[in-house]
Amino acid sequence: SFTIAIIGRPNVGKSTLFNRLVGQKLALVDDQPGVTRDRREGLGRLGDLEFTIIDTAGLDSGPRGSLTARMQEQTETAIAAADALMFVIDARAGLTPNDRAFADFARRANKPALLLANKSEGKQGEAGIAESYALGLGDPIGISAEHGEGMGDLYDALRELMPEPIEDEDEGDADEDNADDPTRPIRVAVLGRPNAGKSTLINHLLGEERLLTSPEAGTTRDSIAVDVEWKGRRLRVFDTAGLRRRSRIDDKLEKLSVSDALRAVRFAEVVVLVMDAQNRFEEQDLRLADLVEREGRALVLAVNKWDLVERAPSAIGKLRETADHLLPQVRGAPVVAISGLMGEGIDRLIGAIEKAYATWNKRIPTSALNRWFEQATRNNPPPAVSGRRLKLNYVTQTKARPPSFVVFCSRADAVPQSYLRYLTNTLREAFDLPGTPVRITLREKA
Numbered sequence: 001s002f003t004i005a006i007i008g009r010p011n012v013g014k015s016t017l018f019n020r021l022v023g024q025k026l027a028l029v030d031d032q033p034g035v036t037r038d039r040r041e042g043l044g045r046l047g048d049l050e051f052t053i054i055d056t057a058g059l060d061s062g063p064r065g066s067l068t069a070r071m072q073e074q075t076e077t078a079i080a081a082a083d084a085l086m087f088v089i090d091a092r093a094g095l096t097p098n099d100r101a102f103a104d105f106a107r108r109a110n111k112p113a114l115l116l117a118n119k120s121e122g123k124q125g126e127a128g129i130a131e132s133y134a135l136g137l138g139d140p141i142g143i144s145a146e147h148g149e150g151m152g153d154l155y156d157a158l159r160e161l162m163p164e165p166i167e168d169e170d171e172g173d174a175d176e177d178n179a180d181d182p183t184r185p186i187r188v189a190v191l192g193r194p195n196a197g198k199s200t201l202i203n204h205l206l207g208e209e210r211l212l213t214s215p216e217a218g219t220t221r222d223s224i225a226v227d228v229e230w231k232g233r234r235l236r237v238f239d240t241a242g243l244r245r246r247s248r249i250d251d252k253l254e255k256l257s258v259s260d261a262l263r264a265v266r267f268a269e270v271v272v273l274v275m276d277a278q279n280r281f282e283e284q285d286l287r288l289a290d291l292v293e294r295e296g297r298a299l300v301l302a303v304n305k306w307d308l309v310e311r312a313p314s315a316i317g318k319l320r321e322t323a324d325h326l327l328p329q330v331r332g333a334p335v336v337a338i339s340g341l342m343g344e345g346i347d348r349l350i351g352a353i354e355k356a357y358a359t360w361n362k363r364i365p366t367s368a369l370n371r372w373f374e375q376a377t378r379n380n381p382p383p384a385v386s387g388r389r390l391k392l393n394y395v396t397q398t399k400a401r402p403p404s405f406v407v408f409c410s411r412a413d414a415v416p417q418s419y420l421r422y423l424t425n426t427l428r429e430a431f432d433l434p435g436t437p438v439r440i441t442l443r444e445k446a
């Protein structure tokens, strides 16, 4: 995806900007023990724009006021990996020699750059903004990363600079029309932390024979898809070259890069999140699950290495409870205990994939939908806002994959999030839509 590096001298607010664009929850940072990374990557969003964002704030540890060789090197690496730059200054502090040094890098990179004059809340940044024209990085955009000011201007500038979003060709109607065709392969991505057992599982699905004949993509990290058939059900499994290579230690780090994960998720109709039963539902697992939900894909949770843990009869039920508790946004997502190594639970996993896929494709008749809607709004009417009653009129399903609905109402901005959650949850229950992302948007009746 389109990649942006945030650069600038220490303390100008790079991390704050990173967090604002990424949202705390989605900062996918590698949590491999013993590995500290000098940069963080995340999935950024601003309005409808999506991009990968690299933060170089980890470099801020250099001696004050100096630009150490290490910082210089890391900044250059980040710049090289980026399609565009966000160059940040502190508008209240004015320009320093370090700003000029970093600006030199940015200019030399010859990549599109946005000059962001941060900490410009109120009028406090005016002098700094005027001064910053001198950096030769174009017109400054005054923002406050901390208070969220100037994001509209940033959006406009970013939109100019980013390529037009390409419609995912696989998202077209053809797929939806063929969704019930059992001979059409379901597109599946297998995600998870390093060592969770993804390769082992994929190898098991592929079988020895196919492993030998599968295309060898060589040294590139290009993604490929392999077709797998399991008892008559065809799956097209997204793979990254090297996933099936014997992974070397240094490869493991790369496997979780945000852009890889995002590419896999966008490719997939169903994402299988593989967790290690010995340490399941870790932070990173939850972030990946959240990414899947945000991208609107169906999710199946596979708890792997089940052969290594004690299997009390109640264990599966407990997994279910934990999943619903930690991942309320995909309540009811299927949880399957497997052993990729021993080949246990694979039939159930394939069954769960098929079921999740069917749920994700579900269309609900409008009449049934409105019967549910009347009852749900009668049982728990929407709250009045500043003394005025809020009227919800009716609901309609706009699309499947994932199931998406529009509720027509008198004042869209007055419906609280908690009420939307209530509607979403009762809708899930009424129409048996466990696990799948469900989208409800509000529209004012014309």
Ligand code: GDP
Residues within 6 Å of the ligand: 192, 193, 194, 195, 196, 197, 198, 199, 200, 201, 247, 304, 305, 306, 307, 308, 338, 339, 340, 341, 342
């Ligand atoms: P990946 O990084 O997610 O692709 O993980 P790998 O497939 O390379 O597996 C990491 C390690 O866990 C390897 O040593 C595997 O043999 C082992 N492993 C994977 N699945 C299982 C399983 O179901 N049971 C057991 N006991 N070990 C497993």
